Amino acid sequence: MIRDITLGQYYPADSPIHGLDARIKLLLTFIYIVTLFFVNGLVGYVFVILSLAAVIRVSRVPLRFMLRGLKSIVLIIIFTGLINLFMTPGERVIFQWGFLTLTMEGVLFAFQMCLRLVLLIIGSSLLTLTTTPIQLTDAIETILKPFARFGVPAHEIAMVMTIALRFIPTLLDETDKIMKAQQARGADFDSGSLMERAKSLIPILVPLFISAFRRADELATAMESRCYRGGEGRTKMYVAKMKRKDYQAVLLGVVYIACIFALRYAVSAGIPFFV
Amino acid sequence: MSITINHLTHIYNAGTTFEKKALDDVSLEIQDGEFIGLIGHTGSGKSTLIQHLNGLVAPTSGEILLNGENIHQDKNRLKEVRRRVGLVFQYPEHQLFEMTVYKDVAFGPTNLKFSEDKIRKNTISALEAVGLGEEYYDQSPFDLSGGQKRRTAIAGILAMEPEVLILDEPTAGLDPKGREEILSLIQEMHQKRKMTVILVSHSMEDVAKMAERIVVMHQGKVVMNGTPKEIFSCVEELEKMGLAAPQVSYVVRALREKGFPISPDIFTVEEAKNALLALLPHNS
Numbered sequence: 001m002i003r004d005i006t007l008g009q010y011y012p013a014d015s016p017i018h019g020l021d022a023r024i025k026l027l028l029t030f031i032y033i034v035t036l037f038f039v040n041g042l043v044g045y046v047f048v049i050l051s052l053a054a055v056i057r058v059s060r061v062p063l064r065f066m067l068r069g070l071k072s073i074v075l076i077i078i079f080t081g082l083i084n085l086f087m088t089p090g091e092r093v094i095f096q097w098g099f100l101t102l103t104m105e106g107v108l109f110a111f112q113m114c115l116r117l118v119l120l121i122i123g124s125s126l127l128t129l130t131t132t133p134i135q136l137t138d139a140i141e142t143i144l145k146p147f148a149r150f151g152v153p154a155h156e157i158a159m160v161m162t163i164a165l166r167f168i169p170t171l172l173d174e175t176d177k178i179m180k181a182q183q184a185r186g187a188d189f190d191s192g193s194l195m196e197r198a199k200s201l202i203p204i205l206v207p208l209f210i211s212a213f214r215r216a217d218e219l220a221t222a223m224e225s226r227c228y229r230g231g232e233g234r235t236k237m238y239v240a241k242m243k244r245k246d247y248q249a250v251l252l253g254v255v256y257i258a259c260i261f262a263l264r265y266a267v268s269a270g271i272p273f274f275v
Numbered sequence: 276m277s278i279t280i281n282h283l284t285h286i287y288n289a290g291t292t293f294e295k296k297a298l299d300d301v302s303l304e305i306q307d308g309e310f311i312g313l314i315g316h317t318g319s320g321k322s323t324l325i326q327h328l329n330g331l332v333a334p335t336s337g338e339i340l341l342n343g344e345n346i347h348q349d350k351n352r353l354k355e356v357r358r359r360v361g362l363v364f365q366y367p368e369h370q371l372f373e374m375t376v377y378k379d380v381a382f383g384p385t386n387l388k389f390s391e392d393k394i395r396k397n398t399i400s401a402l403e404a405v406g407l408g409e410e411y412y413d414q415s416p417f418d419l420s421g422g423q424k425r426r427t428a429i430a431g432i433l434a435m436e437p438e439v440l441i442l443d444e445p446t447a448g449l450d451p452k453g454r455e456e457i458l459s460l461i462q463e464m465h466q467k468r469k470m471t472v473i474l475v476s477h478s479m480e481d482v483a484k485m486a487e488r489i490v491v492m493h494q495g496k497v498v499m500n501g502t503p504k505e506i507f508s509c510v511e512e513l514e515k516m517g518l519a520a521p522q523v524s525y526v527v528r529a530l531r532e533k534g535f536p537i538s539p540d541i542f543t544v545e546e547a548k549n550a551l552l553a554l555l556p557h558n559s
C-alpha cells in the first residue's frame with residue numbers, strides 16, 4: 001500500500017528532451033517559470049500553452065503522467081482561485097452578497113492565477129519526468145559550484161540529495177514491513193482516539209529510526225572504505241558536455257523569451273488584437 | 276487448526292508500471308498439527324503467501340479459510356485471526372522497540388486486551404519457552420546478542436498463544452549456535468505444544484530435518500508438494516529452480532554410484548551417519 005507513493009517519478013523514454021543536458025533543462029525550466037509571471041493577454045497564454053504542448057509532445061511522456069502531479073495540489077489551486085475570485089478589487093461588479101463581492105476583474109484574475117499554477121506544475125513535472133534524480137542532483141551541483149567560494153557546500157548538498165533520493169524507496173519498504181510486523185502482533189493503527197493513534201506510532205518509529213541510523217552508519221563506512229573524502233579534487237565518471245542539441249535548446253529558449261516579451265509589449269502598447 | 280488456500284492470486288501494484296504477480300493460483304491444504312516446510316528461491320512468493328494467512332495482505336482473488344471460515348468475511352475478527360495465526364517476520368529483531376525485553380514481549384498480549392494476569396502469565400511462559408530467564412526481563416532488547424534478540428521477537432508472538440506458528444526464514448543471518456537454538460525451539464513448539472508449524476526456509480538441511488511435508492514454490496506457483504523423501508528424490512527439478520537437495524544426499528548418491536549398498540532416502544547427517552556406521556565391517 002505504501003509503495004503507491006511515487007516520489008522519483010522519472011518516466012523512461014527515448015526522446016530529444018530526455019537526451020538534453022540536465023543543466024540546460026534545469027535552466028530552461030527556471031526561465032519558463034519566471035516568464036510565466038510576465039505573460040499577459042489571451043494571445044500570450046495561448047503561446048505558452050502551445051509551446052508547452054509542443055515540448056510535451058516531443059518528450060513522449062503520456063499526458064496523464066503530467067496531470068498526475070496536478071492531483072496533489074488541486075486543493076491549493078481551488079483555494080488560490082477562491083481567494084482571488086473574491087479579494088480582487090474591481091469596478092465591474094457581477095453580484096454582491098454580504099461582504100463578498102464578485103467582480104469581472106476578480107474572475108479574470110482568478111482564472112489567470114489558476115492557469116499559471118497549472119502551467120507551472122506541468123512544466124516542472126516535465127523536468128522531473130524526463131530527468132533522472134541523479135542527473136538532476138548532478139546538474140544542481142554544477143550550477144551551485146561557482147558559489148562554493150562563498151561557502152556554499154555545493155558538492156555536499158548534491159551528495160545529501162542523491163543519498164536521500166536513493167533511500168526514500170528503501171525506507172518506505174521498511175516502514176511497510178515494520179507496520180505489518182507490528183500488526184501481526186495485534187497492533188492497530190487506524191482506530192482509537194487521537195492520543196491512542198499517536199501512541200501507536202511509537203512501535204513503527206523506533207525501529208524505523210534505528211534502521212535508518214544503522215543504514216547511515218553502514219553507508220558511511222562503505223563510502224570511507226572506498227576513499228570518499230568530500231568533493232574536493234573529485235573527478236566525475238560522466239562529464240556532462242554541451243552538445244549541438246543543447247545549444248539548439250538554448251537558442252529556442254532565447255527565442256521563447258523574446259516572444260514572451262514581444263507579446264507583453266504588444267499588450268501594454270494597446271495594439272488592439274493583443275489586449 | 277486447518278488452513279485451506281483456494282486459488283489464491285496476488286498482484287502487487289496492480290494497474291501501474293510496477294505491476295507484479297507474486298502469487299499465481301495457489302491452492303493448498305494444511306492440516307491441524309502438521310509441520311510444513313515452505314521452500315523456494317528468493318522472489319518465488321513465499322513471504323507474500325504467508326502474509327495472506329493472517330490477513331496482513333488481502334488476496335487479489337481467491338480465498339483463505341481457517342477451519343472452513345473465510346478470514347476476510349468479518350473485518351472485526353482480523354485481530355483474532357492474527358492471534359491464532361502467529362507470524363514471525365524475517366529478521367523479527369528489527370521490530371523490537373520497547374525499553375525492556377519483558378515489555379516488548381508483552382506488546383502482543385496487551386494489544387489483544389488480555390487481562391493483566393494473563394498478560395503476565397503469557398509473557399513469562401513465552402520467555403521461558405525461548406530460554407530467556409528472569410535476568411533478561413529488565414534488560415534493553417538492544418543490548419542482547421543477535422540470537423537472543425531473535426528469540427525475544429519470537430517470544431513476542433508466542434505470548435499471543437497462537438495455534439499456528441509461521442516463521443519466515445528464522446535462521447537467516449545467525450551463527451551456527453543461534454541457528455541450532457532457534458530450530459530446537461521450533462521443534463519443541465511443534466512436539467510439546469502440538470502447534471501447526473510452517474517453516475519458510477531456503478536451507479534444505481533445516482527443512483529436511485524437521486518438516487513432515489515440503490511445499491516448493493517457483494515464480495508464484497506451488498510446483499511440488501510432498502514428503503521430504505518425494506521432494507528430494509527430484510534433484511534435477513529442484514536444481515532447475517535454483518534449489519538443491521540437502522548436501523548429504525549428494526554424498527549418499529556418490530557412494531551409491533561407487534557401489535556401496537546405502538539407501539537413497541537419506542537426507543539428514545544423522546541418518547547418513549547411522550547408515551555409514553552400519554556399513555563399516557567392525558560394526559556389524
Ligand SMILES: Nc1ncnc2c1ncn2[C@@H]1O[C@H](COP(=O)(O)OP(=O)(O)O)[C@@H](O)[C@H]1O
Pocket residue numbers: 001003176287288295296297315316317318319320321322323324
Ligand atoms: N510490498 C511489495 N510491493 C511490491 N512487490 C513486492 C512486495 N513484496 C514482494 N514483492 C515482489 O513479489 C515477489 C515475491 O516476493 P516475496 O513474496 O517476498 O518472495 P520470497 O519471500 O519468496 O523471496 C517478488 O518479485 C517481490 O519483488
Ligand SMILES: [Mg+2]
Pocket residue numbers: 321322323365443
Ligand atoms: Mg521472503
